[in-house]
Amino acid sequence: MPGNRTTRICDECESAFFSDASRMNGLCPQCAHVLYGYPVCEHIFDNGRCVKCGWDGSASAYIRFLLGKPASSSQY
Ligand SMILES: [Zn+2]
Numbered sequence: 001m002p003g004n005r006t007t008r009i010c011d012e013c014e015s016a017f018f019s020d021a022s023r024m025n026g027l028c029p030q031c032a033h034v035l036y037g038y039p040v041c042e043h044i045f046d047n048g049r050c051v052k053c054g055w056d057g058s059a060s061a062y063i064r065f066l067l068g069k070p071a072s073s074s075q076y
């Protein structure tokens, strides 16, 4: 496989992701999993990005809410 994978920007968390790693055009695998139940990527982080899907660990406030994490972690 050539190294020129197409990179998109997630509509939800605004992270970059590899288009061929997600089943949704506008969502990274992480958000597609949380929002729509698509298979989760078992992220492997290298240099701040997942080498499998390209996600950089971003999460929108809505995603954090769905995951039950506080939008502001400063209190904890
Ligand atoms: Zn996302």
Ligand SMILES: [Zn+2]
Residues within 6 Å of the ligand: 029, 041, 042, 043, 044, 050, 051, 052, 053, 054, 055
């Ligand atoms: Zn991943």
